Amino acid sequence: MVSEIVDAVDFYDRLGRTQWYRSMFQSLVHWIGIHDRFQVLDAGCGVPRFAMYLAQRANWVTVLDTSEYMLRRGREIAEQYGMDNLTYVQGDIRRMPFEDASFDLVFCVNVLFLFDKPDKPFAELARVLKPSGRLVVVGPGPELNPWTSLKYANRHKLWDFERDSLVSWATAASRKRIQDQPLFESLAARHGLQFVDAQLLLDGLAAGFVMWRPGPKQRLRDAAVEKALEEMARKAAEEAVANAAKAEAGEHDASAGTSASADPASDASVSSGAGSAPSGDA
Numbered sequence: 501m502v503s504e505i506v507d508a509v510d511f512y513d514r515l516g517r518t519q520w521y522r523s524m525f526q527s528l529v530h531w532i533g534i535h536d537r538f539q540v541l542d543a544g545c546g547v548p549r550f551a552m553y554l555a556q557r558a559n560w561v562t563v564l565d566t567s568e569y570m571l572r573r574g575r576e577i578a579e580q581y582g583m584d585n586l587t588y589v590q591g592d593i594r595r596m597p598f599e600d601a602s603f604d605l606v607f608c609v610n611v612l613f614l615f616d617k618p619d620k621p622f623a624e625l626a627r628v629l630k631p632s633g634r635l636v637v638v639g640p641g642p643e644l645n646p647w648t649s650l651k652y653a654n655r656h657k658l659w660d661f662e663r664d665s666l667v668s669w670a671t672a673a674s675r676k677r678i679q680d681q682p683l684f685e686s687l688a689a690r691h692g693l694q695f696v697d698a699q700l701l702l703d704g705l706a707a708g709f710v711m712w713r714p715g716p717k718q719r720l721r722d723a724a725v726e727k728a729l730e731e732m733a734r735k736a737a738e739e740a741v742a743n744a745a746k747a748e749a750g751e752h753d754a755s756a757g758t759s760a761s762a763d764p765a766s767d768a769s770v771s772s773g774a775g776s777a778p779s780g781d782a
């Protein structure tokens with residue numbers, strides 16, 4: 501029950517164990533895929549239950565949150581399970597204490613939508629991404645509001661804290677502007693990433709967006725493709741101009757030929773008429 505919640509740490513710890521939140525974890529992992537060589541960042545992790553889910557599959561997971569109490573709870577839980585491939589860092593997502601290009605995979609789950617101006621935290625998420633690495637941002641989906649969250653809870657038989665936490669999330673999110681695909685396409689382009697994919701989660705209550713940083717080979721291939729396309733466009737334009745010129749010249753010749761052929765016919769007609777008159781007179 502909600503009355504059992506002592507503080508924010510307890511709330512986020514229990515949130516990470518709810519059926520609906522864990523369902524989102526599972527969907528993300530199956531969608532994205534986690535390689536056992538990956539260095540992963542969970543930025544704005546809260547109590548890092550999701551990071552522990554990732555740590556079972558990745559080489560190493562770093563978690564970042566502003567609250568040392570959230571991180572402390574996460575460390576205690578991880579120690580209970582004997583998990584030793586997590587690093588806990590206290591810090592601000594807008595000024596992360598990591599080197600450039602540090603992580604193969606960066607997750608930001610239910611955090612970025614809280615920023616009215618997400619450009620700065622997004623820039624940091626992009627900065628710490630390795631070449632060929634992927635950034636995954638998850639937030640409220642287009643269907644999320646208190647009413648649809650209640651319908652979801654009824655459909656999936658969620659009660660007590662399960663139900664209340666989902667509705668609380670929906671209520672908080674409904675006060676914020678929905679961050680959609682055009683926004684992330686724009687943010688990605690501004691910060692050297694390419695938009696890859698989008699997917700609805702939790703029957704549309706949540707949405708995930710994937711972006712990636714092209715590696716050097718990919719950038720060379722993209723540059724070569726762009727150059728080839730430009731060359732094709734140039735040749736097509738030149739050919740179109742040439743064809744237009746030929747067509748115009750052909751029309752001029754045809755017009756001149758028609759005019760020339762009409763005059764002899766007219767002369768022949770006159771001549772024929774002149775010749776027939778004497779015959780008639782005779």
